[in-house]
Amino acid sequence: xxxxxxxxxxxxxxxxxxxxxxxxxxxxxxxxxxxxxxxxxxxxxxxxxxxxxxxxxxxxxxxxxxxxxxxxxxxxxxxxxxxxxxxxxxxxxxxxxxxxxxxxxx
Amino acid sequence: xxxxxxxxxxxxxxxxxxxxxxxxxxxxxxxxxxxxxxxxxxxxxxxxxxxxxxxxxxxxxxxxxxxxxxxxxxxxxxxxxxxxxxxxxxxxxxxxxxxxxxxxxxxxxxxxxxxxx
Numbered sequence: 001x002x003x004x005x006x007x008x009x010x011x012x013x014x015x016x017x018x019x020x021x022x023x024x025x026x027x028x029x030x031x032x033x034x035x036x037x038x039x040x041x042x043x044x045x046x047x048x049x050x051x052x053x054x055x056x057x058x059x060x061x062x063x064x065x066x067x068x069x070x071x072x073x074x075x076x077x078x079x080x081x082x083x084x085x086x087x088x089x090x091x092x093x094x095x096x097x098x099x100x101x102x103x104x105x106x
Numbered sequence: 107x108x109x110x111x112x113x114x115x116x117x118x119x120x121x122x123x124x125x126x127x128x129x130x131x132x133x134x135x136x137x138x139x140x141x142x143x144x145x146x147x148x149x150x151x152x153x154x155x156x157x158x159x160x161x162x163x164x165x166x167x168x169x170x171x172x173x174x175x176x177x178x179x180x181x182x183x184x185x186x187x188x189x190x191x192x193x194x195x196x197x198x199x200x201x202x203x204x205x206x207x208x209x210x211x212x213x214x215x216x217x218x219x220x221x222x223x
Contacts, residue, residue, distance in 0.1 A: 001169075032208065032209075034209035034210070036153075036210070043202065043213045043214070043215055043216055044153070044202075044210070044213055045213075046209060046210060046211050049207070049208075049209040049211075050209075055211065087152065087153055089153075089209065089210070091208040091209055094166050095155055095166070095167075095168040095169060095170070096155040096158070097155060098152055098153040098154070098155065099152075100152045101152050101153075
């Protein structure tokens, strides 16, 4: 099973800041990764798939990238509506797995 | 626009079997190359993949569920179903059905299932 490790677990930030969230996989080869945003009490929403492709309707302040085994989600300028929990997800091999999430808080 | 809606009991007793349905509207559940899944989220915790089923019926399940899970597709009702046996309190969660392209592009709104006597 591929283990996805997200860091940090919680990040205290302010509107307007640039934020970088990390997700590392436990394997040494490239894997397929998506990112989701979940606001408290709501359903997750797809942001990024195939590591760097923005889903339909996702603002361009959200950018996904990969370097080796580290996947990164960058939010260029935090908006008030971006305060949420973000999950990475690998769909390279079964069983599909998620990271434990990074929560953005003010 | 595809819409997914879960339905089922909100409360189930330990050792019993959970049956959840997911009704798909706005498209066919057996459209070519369609791929569906179930994910769950215990209260206050992260996401766990339960399994996935292809429109032709072949499926993959999370081994962590110890062969307790079965998924199926009913084209006549345009529904996806989940069956989870031998429930314990650890199975208490919000259960989401999903439309997939390997990643999840459409989520249902989720159904809270509580396992308690």
